[in-house]
Amino acid sequence: MEASEVSVELYVLLSAVLFIMGVLGVLLRRNAILVFMSVELMLNAGNLALAAFARQWGNGDGHLMVFFVMTVAAAEVAVGLALIVAIFRTKQSINIDDLHMFKD
Amino acid sequence: MFEVPGLGDLNVAATLPVTLLAFGACLFLLVDLFIPKDRKYITAWLTAAGIGVSLVLSLLMLTGVITWGDGEEAFFGLFIADQFSQAVNVAALLTALLGVMVAYNYLDKIDRQRGEYYYLLLFTTLGVMFMGASGDLVTLFVSLELLSIPLYILSGFRWPHEESEESAMKYFILGAFASGFLVYGIALIYGATGTTSLTGIWEATADISSGETSTKFLLLIGAGMTLVGLGFKVAAVPFHMWTPDVYQGAPTSVVAYMSVAAKVGGFAALVRVFGAGISNFALDGDTTAAWQDTIWLIAAFTMILGNFVAIAQSELKRLFGYSSIAHAGYMLIAIAAAGSAGVTDEAARAVAIYLMAYAFTNVGVFAVIIALEKKDMSGTSIDNVKGLATSQPLLAAAMTLFMFSLTGIPLTAGFVGKWFVFKSAMSADLIPVAVIGVLTSLVSAFYYLRIVWYMYFEEGETETDLPRPLAWAITISAVGTLVLGVVPYLLSEMANEITLAFGG
Numbered sequence: 001m002e003a004s005e006v007s008v009e010l011y012v013l014l015s016a017v018l019f020i021m022g023v024l025g026v027l028l029r030r031n032a033i034l035v036f037m038s039v040e041l042m043l044n045a046g047n048l049a050l051a052a053f054a055r056q057w058g059n060g061d062g063h064l065m066v067f068f069v070m071t072v073a074a075a076e077v078a079v080g081l082a083l084i085v086a087i088f089r090t091k092q093s094i095n096i097d098d099l100h101m102f103k104d
Numbered sequence: 105m106f107e108v109p110g111l112g113d114l115n116v117a118a119t120l121p122v123t124l125l126a127f128g129a130c131l132f133l134l135v136d137l138f139i140p141k142d143r144k145y146i147t148a149w150l151t152a153a154g155i156g157v158s159l160v161l162s163l164l165m166l167t168g169v170i171t172w173g174d175g176e177e178a179f180f181g182l183f184i185a186d187q188f189s190q191a192v193n194v195a196a197l198l199t200a201l202l203g204v205m206v207a208y209n210y211l212d213k214i215d216r217q218r219g220e221y222y223y224l225l226l227f228t229t230l231g232v233m234f235m236g237a238s239g240d241l242v243t244l245f246v247s248l249e250l251l252s253i254p255l256y257i258l259s260g261f262r263w264p265h266e267e268s269e270e271s272a273m274k275y276f277i278l279g280a281f282a283s284g285f286l287v288y289g290i291a292l293i294y295g296a297t298g299t300t301s302l303t304g305i306w307e308a309t310a311d312i313s314s315g316e317t318s319t320k321f322l323l324l325i326g327a328g329m330t331l332v333g334l335g336f337k338v339a340a341v342p343f344h345m346w347t348p349d350v351y352q353g354a355p356t357s358v359v360a361y362m363s364v365a366a367k368v369g370g371f372a373a374l375v376r377v378f379g380a381g382i383s384n385f386a387l388d389g390d391t392t393a394a395w396q397d398t399i400w401l402i403a404a405f406t407m408i409l410g411n412f413v414a415i416a417q418s419e420l421k422r423l424f425g426y427s428s429i430a431h432a433g434y435m436l437i438a439i440a441a442a443g444s445a446g447v448t449d450e451a452a453r454a455v456a457i458y459l460m461a462y463a464f465t466n467v468g469v470f471a472v473i474i475a476l477e478k479k480d481m482s483g484t485s486i487d488n489v490k491g492l493a494t495s496q497p498l499l500a501a502a503m504t505l506f507m508f509s510l511t512g513i514p515l516t517a518g519f520v521g522k523w524f525v526f527k528s529a530m531s532a533d534l535i536p537v538a539v540i541g542v543l544t545s546l547v548s549a550f551y552y553l554r555i556v557w558y559m560y561f562e563e564g565e566t567e568t569d570l571p572r573p574l575a576w577a578i579t580i581s582a583v584g585t586l587v588l589g590v591v592p593y594l595l596s597e598m599a600n601e602i603t604l605a606f607g608g
Contacts, residue, residue, distance in 0.1 A: 012295065019288050026281050035277055042284030049291035057298040062291075065242050065300060069287055072249045076280055079256050083273055090264045096277065099270045102349040104416065 011052035019045035032084050032094040036077075043073050109180070118173025118185035121161040121193050122233045128154040129226040136219035144217050148208045151222040155201045155229070162193035166598060177239065181301055184239040184376075187601040191456040192236025192372045195463045196365060198584075200229040202467040203361030205577035210357040210474050213569070214481075216261055224254040225361060232365050236372035241290045241300040244373055248286065248337065251369045252279050255362050259354040267481070271353025278336060278346045286333025292326030293382075302381040309385040320387065327382055327395050331402075334377070338370035338432045341406040351425030356477055356484070359421060360470030363428050364463045371435050371459060375452050379442035380604045392532075396443030400537045403440055406433030407544040415551050420473050420484045423551065424466075427510060430548060431462060437541055438525045441532035450531055453599040454524040460595060461517035461588055465509040468581030472503045475568045475578070483567065489555055490564025499568060500559045502582040507552040509585045512545050517588035520595055 018041055025038025047066045054062025088094050116123060132154065136147050164170045166187065176186045203225055211217045231251025238244040256279060260272025294300050296319050297308035312319050332343060339347040351359050378395060387394045410430030417423035435458050442451035477483050493500040509518035522545065529538040558564075588595055 015288075015291075019284075022284060026277075026284075032273070032277070036280070039277075039280045039284055042281070043287055046284065046287035046291045049288065050294060053291065053295040053298075056295070059298065061242075061298075061300045062294055065245070065290065065294070068242055068246050072246060072283075075249065075253055076283075079253055080276055080280065083256070083260060083269070083276055086260065086263050087269050087273055090266055090269060096273070099273060101267055101270050102352050102422070104348070104413070104422075 008052050008056040012049055015045045015049040015052065018048065030095050030097055032087070032096050035096060036080050036084070040073060040077075043069055114180075115173050115175065115178040115185075118176070119178045119183055119237070120172060121158045121165065121190075121197075122230065122237065124161070125154060125158045125226065125233070126230055128158075129223050129230060132226065133223045136223065139219060141217075144219055145208065147219040147222050148204055151226060152201060152204050154226065155197050155204065159194065159197040159201065162190050162197060166190035166194055168601065181303060182240045182243045183234075183237050185237060186604065188372075188375065188452055188456060188604060189233070189237035191460070191599065191602060192368060193233050195368050195456070195459045196229050196232040196236070199361060199364045199368065199463045199467060200225060202471070202577045202581060203357070203365070205573045206360050206467070206471045206474055207357035208573050209571040210355070210574075213479055214262055214355060216355070221258070221261060224258055228254045228258070228361075228365055232369035232372070235369040236376070238373065238376055239302055241293065241302070241305075241377075244376065245283075245286060245290060248333075248369070248373065249283065251366065252283070252337070255358075255366065258358045258362070259350055261358060262355050265481075267353040268355060271350045274346050275350045275354075282333045282336030282343070285329045289326045289329030289331075289333055292322050292329065296323035296326060302376060305381045306384065309382050313384065313386045323382070323385060324394060327378075327385070328398070330377055331395070331398070334370055334374050335402065338367055338374070338435070339429050340402050340432050340436060341409045341429065344406070344409070344429045347429055348422045348425035351428070352419060352422045356421065356470060356474045360467050360474065363424070363470065364466050367428070367432060367435070367462065368459050371439070371455050374439050375442065375455055375604070378439055379448050379452055383442060383448055384445070391445060393443035396440050399436055399443065400440035400534055403433050403436035404537055404540045406430070406436060407541060408433075411544045411547045414548070417551075418486050420476075420486055420489075423486065424469060424473075427548070427552075428466065430544065431466075431510070433544070434458065434522060434525055434541055437529050437534065437537055440537065441528040441534055444532035447528060447532040449603045451528045452604055453602045454528040456602055457524045457595045457599050458521035460598075461509070461521035461585070464581045464584035464588065465506050465516075465518055468502065468578055468585065469506045469510070471574055471578045471581060472499060472506070475499060475570050475574060476566070478567070486555065486558060487564065488566065490558045490562040490566070492559040492566045492568075495566045496568050496570070499570065499578070502578050503559060504556050505582050505585055507556050509589065511549045511552045515586075515589045517585045517595075520589055520592040523592075524596070524599075
């Protein structure tokens with residue numbers, strides 16, 4: 001049985017849409033955790049594009065990169081959540097609009 | 105199916121300065137567990153010793169006294185051990201050594217003497233070194249994160265101090281945002297060229313330049329997004345917003361180290377990707393690279409904004425935050441110059457020279473600020489340097505030297521750096537941007553020399569705290585700044601050997 005073919009272009013298009021959603025999320029959201037999730041969405045959009053291109057080129061470079069991106073994203077989450085917890089303890093808020101101690 | 109490579113094929117010997125330090129860092133992480141809280145000077149000494157061994161090795165390899173390993177490629181092309189990576193190693197390790205020296209007593213002062221500081225600093229240094237040596241976009245990405253993640257933690261090292269936490273949070277969110285762009289940029293470059301190896305990309309771009317328009321677009325967008333990702337790291341306008349806030353809020357010893365380390369890593373990566381990887385990517389019939397105009401425009405804006413906004417600052421850490429933005433602009437000129445065929449190697453040399461000069465000078469500046477800073481983080485306003493020349497004449501003299509060097513006055517290292525950068529711009533026919541560079545240097549004299557004026561000609565009470573390691577760090581930075589300025593031969597000779605392993 002042959003699986004139906006979905007062209008690479010569609011995957012890349014989907015990844016572009018996801019990436020833009022991630023960027024908009026970072027720019028528009030005010031809750032630190034949601035901002036953070038949007039960043040993860042951007043990284044995963046990159047992963048999807050990498051996997052799609054890896055299929056098109058038929059080599060492993062893309063897959064290799066995907067694994068590294070996932071690992072690094074996990075490391076970033078560890079640091080990011082720790083920071084959010086620390087900030088919540090001192091400020092009782094994780095709204096990034098409350099971060100405005102420095103001014104020109 | 106797969107052949108397992110033997111250890112001999114990996115060419116480990118050529119990577120020794122980096123791999124030794126990597127093992128050392130992991131070892132210190134364990135050793136530190138057994139060092140009691142009141143004896144953290146042991147960790148500091150171990151770290152300094154590790155950095156020292158690596159530094160000596162890199163210097164010997166840079167000057168060609170020892171040539172270990174077999175050729176310039178290691179780990180199957182993932183790691184490039186050429187003269188450029190050795191120069192990056194030397195700059196990064198020098199900064200790390202000075203970074204440990206300025207940190208030790210400062211951490212006591214702010215009551216945060218913990219072993220974590222030292223090995224996080226080592227991991228960041230490793231990130232910088234791997235970045236300079238990356239021969240593949242995968243290595244580049246992973247080392248960028250190895251450079252960034254410990255820096256996020258270090259910026260927040262003074263928690264639960266609010267300013268430190270806030271700076272860490274800002275740095276983290278914007279840094280993660282930037283790495284999102286970098287990943288997507290890498291994906292698109294891979295989509296256009298079919299490989300993540302920089303050598304492979306270099307070979308593929310020649311065909312793309314004369315090929316289909318759609319592939320060109322893919323590569324162009326990919327290059328643009330990579331530029332956004334790396335631009336955040338080096339604080340280029342318009343991706344500079346985090347810099348002043350992070351510099352102001354983070355512990356000063358971290359800023360002293362990070363202001364240089366992040367730049368060394370970021371510019372090394374820019375040279376590798378733009379100067380080598382896609383240096384021959386031209387649009388229809390152009391002789392220069394497609395990205396050259398964009399980068400020199402960014403360089404111009406970065407220099408103008410950094411220098412003009414710095415004039416209005418009264419908080420020293422913030423002022424030097426903007427000053428570091430301005431200096432990113434000067435180095436970007438050289439990156440732009442790398443886009444002209446035949447100038448690539450000269451531009452890579454200029455970047456290496458500038459980074460070396462900047463390393464000595466900028467760590468020195470922040471070391472002086474550490475000496476001025478009080479326990480509660482106050483004392484870093486520009487008013488606090490008033491009268492420094494009467495109470496601490498030597499410290500004031502060192503600061504004056506650093507200010508001259510940042511302005512780019514002859515006989516200092518900063519002048520040599522700017523000289524080579526502007527010269528590479530001339531070779532690449534980028535006269536307008538070189539002119540902007542010279543003019544903004546004149547503007548920068550206004551706020552740098554104002555500090556000198558305050559130190560020598562204004563009355564004021566100063567309080568300084570100058571423990572021995574800090575005094576040594578300032579001395580080394582001052583001597584370095586002066587020697588490299590008086591004998592530019594040292595720098596140019598060191599850089600002479602630098603040719604990128606491919607490209608040009």
